[in-house]
Amino acid sequence: MPPVLIVAAECAPLAKTGGLADVVGALPKYLAKLGVDARVIMPFHRDIKARFRYETTHLFDYNASGVWPSRFVGIEKLEHEGVTYYFVDNEYYFGGDIYSGGNFEGQQYGFFVQAVCDALPNLDFNPGIVHCNDWHTALIPFKIKARAKREGSWPPATVLTIHNLAFQGTFGDDLESKLIGDDERAFAWDLGCWNMLKAGIDVSDRVNTVSTTYANEICTPAFGEGLQNDLAHVRDEGRLWGILNGIDTDVWNPQTDPCLPARFSADDMAGKRECKRELLAELGLDDDVDAPLIAMVGRLTPQKGLELVPGIVDSLVPMGAKFVILGSGYPELEWQMRELEGRYKGRVCSYIGYNGDLSHRIYAASDFFLMPSAFEPCGISQMIAMRYGSLPIVHETGGLVDTVEPYNQFTGEGCGFSFARFDFWDAVEACKRALEIYGDTAIMRRLTSNAMERDFGFDRCARMYAEMYRSMM
Structure with missing residues (x-):
């Protein structure tokens, strides 16, 4: 060669x-x-x-x-x-x-x-x-x-x-x-x-x-x-x-990651709960560790489907969900994310900027990872999320199709949730399906294990x- x-x-x-x-x-x-x-x-x-x-x-x-x-x-x-x-x-x-x-x-x-x-x-x-x-x-x-x-x-x-x-x-x-x-x-x-x-x-x-x-x-x-x-x-x-x-699996490894307050693996998930508890305290969110935590990490641009996010947050916060958003980009989208935090203080944290160590802790702590991109050439974040046991909720486009297998309730297969149309209602329905599954410990455990075992090295x-x-x- x-x-x-x-x-x-x-x-x-x-x-x-x-x-x-x-x-x-x-x-x-x-x-x-x-x-x-x-x-x-x-x-x-x-x-x-x-x-x-x-x-x-x-x-x-x-x-x-x-x-x-x-x-x-x-x-x-x-x-x-x-x-x-x-x-x-x-x-x-x-x-x-x-x-x-x-x-x-x-x-x-x-x-x-x-x-x-x-x-x-x-x-x-x-x-x-x-x-x-x-x-x-x-x-x-x-x-x-x-x-x-x-x-x-x-x-x-x-x-x-x-x-x-x-x-x-x-x-x-x-x-x-x-x-x-x-x-x-x-x-x-x-x-x-x-x-x-x-x-x-x-x-x-x-x-x-x-x-x-x-x-x-x-x-x-x-x-x-x-x-x-x-x-x-x-x-x-x-x-x-x-x-x-x-992804570089040496860098993104929940078993060895120095950025995390606790380590974990697909066989021993106790550390993930501790990561969640610590992140909620770090970001000033309500300390209910049993409530589902949905994360977004990435650039705040129209490509990433940010137009859908305010409506998703408005729909899911009353259902008990909490949100963490990390990123920077278009000023008007940054403002929208800050406004969501102000509206739902204690339930939503919008960290505007880039913080590499914090991104590791967010992946480790979150239960779901929202990625409603209008288009997505590949996407790295959903792979990292799965590596850390956070189930992706994605729009079916580009690399998101190639990496996220939607949950099949009949076979138990899958590692996330998806919606076909780039549409607010479809996105919310996919999120609601995820929250319904969150209440079933056995299914969540199976899907999390499926996600963490996928090879994105x-x-x-x-x-x-x-x-x-x-x-x-």
């Missing part, structure tokens, strides 16, 4: 805003178990620099190709927890937030694309596969192939993983003029390079999404976000794969990526 260079905007545990970082952080570790030398290149973000400035090695520096307000690039190297990282250093572009927002974010990651392409021939590492992630890196396959055509050389194989098709990197002609040089324009044909994700989809040797169902969905007008024809073409050529994400995911890599050789 040739060496792999994974290119991404973020990577856990160094810099994280969402699930992309978890996947990029785990993949090289688990590929190494399969004998694959996989390394990561990413921006030298402010937080990374503050933590690791004196542990990195400076490899070289240069001025990036093109016309940029700041052209300096420093390439730094770090060995951390068995993974090799390369960092693209430029204070102008990466000295602030991971995602700057607005048009500047397009320039921020356009510069990163150019810097990576300029650095590739000079790294102390010669990858046979360059694995890109989302729109932030999607122009790299085009630029690599354009250079190879100009020079008459053989380029590395390229992979583009789409974690969320809704974000495509569309910033107009001004950025394209910086990104696409005159010597590359002859190779751009009808790529529409103003849409970075489209360009990557059209030229990458393999394109994959993060669940099988989502790979099928994005080839349809309902989920294709305007690129369904491009993706259907990629599918018909055999270049489109669906690879279900996994990253070993399976890494094997699938290795199989996709081999398909290009």
